[in-house]
Structure formats: C-alpha cells, structure tokens
Amino acid sequence: MTENLKIKQLVDDNQVLLFMKGNPKFPQCGFSSLACQVLDACGAKYETFDVLQDPDVREGIKIFSNWPTIPQLYIKGEFVGGSDIIKEMYESGELAKLISPA
Amino acid sequence: MLLPSQIEEIIVANLDCSFIEVKGDDGTHFEATIVSPLFRGQSMIKQHQIVYQALGDMMKQEIHALSIKTITPEQWEEFNKS
Numbered sequence: 001m002t003e004n005l006k007i008k009q010l011v012d013d014n015q016v017l018l019f020m021k022g023n024p025k026f027p028q029c030g031f032s033s034l035a036c037q038v039l040d041a042c043g044a045k046y047e048t049f050d051v052l053q054d055p056d057v058r059e060g061i062k063i064f065s066n067w068p069t070i071p072q073l074y075i076k077g078e079f080v081g082g083s084d085i086i087k088e089m090y091e092s093g094e095l096a097k098l099i100s101p102a
Numbered sequence: 103m104l105l106p107s108q109i110e111e112i113i114v115a116n117l118d119c120s121f122i123e124v125k126g127d128d129g130t131h132f133e134a135t136i137v138s139p140l141f142r143g144q145s146m147i148k149q150h151q152i153v154y155q156a157l158g159d160m161m162k163q164e165i166h167a168l169s170i171k172t173i174t175p176e177q178w179e180e181f182n183k184s
Binding site (some may be wrong): 030031062066067068069079080081082083084085088089 | 105146147154161162166167168169170171
C-alpha cells in the first residue's frame with residue numbers, strides 16, 4: 001500500500017514521468033532506451049524513475065497500472081502505455097500533441 | 103527454451119483471435135501480431151492488457167520481452183487490401 005502511495009505521488013508530481021530500467025544516459029534495456037529516444041525526438045521535458053534502484057516500485061508499478069512490463073510512461077498523472085504504445089503514438093504524432101498541447 | 107509457438111498456443115487458448123503470429127527465436131524476446139474482435143472499441147492500453155491477461159503468469163516469469171501489435175478485424179481487412 002505504501003508503494004502505491006509513493007507511486008501516486010510520483011506520477012502526480014511529475015508532468016511527464018517515465019519509469020524505466022537505468023536512466024536516459026545509461027538505459028539498461030532496449031525498450032527503456034527506445035522510450036527515451038522517442039521522448040527526446042518529441043522534444044519532451046521528462047523525468048525518469050529507475051526501477052532497478054527500487055525493487056518495491058519495480059513490482060508496485062506493475063500492480064498500480066495493471067501492466068506487467070517496464071518502461072511505463074505517465075503524462076499528467078495518467079498511464080499512457082509501454083514502449084509499443086509510446087512508439088505507435090510517436091509515429092502517429094499523438095505523443096507530441098499530448099506532451100505539448102498547441 | 104520458450105518457443106514462439108508455445109506463446110501462440112497460450113494466447114489462442116485464452117483469447118478469441120482470428121489471426122496470430124509470434125516471432126522470436128532467442129527464447130526471451132518475442133513479437134506478437136494479434137487480430138481479435140475483442141479489440142474493437144478499446145484503447146490501445148486496454149488491448150494490450152487483454153493480451154497480457156491471456157498470458158497470465160508467463161509475463162511475470164518466462165517472457166522477458168514481448169512486443170505486441172493489436173489489430174481489429176476491420177483494421178486487418180484494410181491492411182490486407184493495401
């Protein structure tokens with residue numbers, strides 16, 4: 001339960017937040033790396049949370065979003081998706097819109 | 103080693119799909135393309151959750167990485183026309 005509160009706080013406090021393995025400079029997984037590349041390509045300002053540094057959040061986030069994999073992107077407190085969805089939304093232009101509404 | 107065909111079998115057993123193809127030959131990274139009427143009218147998040155649900159505990163243990171492409175029967179028809 002405390003993990004849940006912590007995660008809720010994290011996603012509420014950060015406009016664009018990516019839960020990932022590693023960090024944007026040193027991603028520890030190809031899918032996390034891809035998510036960062038796509039956010040960079042959108043010119044997004046985003047924060048990241050390295051789940052490898054916090055096993056409770058690593059497991060807790062999967063329950064929080066009912067999503068079994070990392071990375072996970074949250075925008076304005078809402079779960080947006082994992083790497084496949086982020087990539088598709090980037091390709092359709094939806095992601096850029098969501099990040100910087102005109 | 104986990105084979106793509108094993109993942110296909112489990113998804114087919116738990117999810118009503120009209121087409122499925124799972125690729126990947128390293129035993130840990132897979133790519134699935136799935137066509138199902140259950141995806142109609144659902145957000146992409148929900149569509150992927152339907153697939154994860156069909157896989158159940160496998161997502162927690164055996165499968166390290168699974169790329170998913172979800173397609174409705176109508177989208178699939180469009181796809182194959184062009």
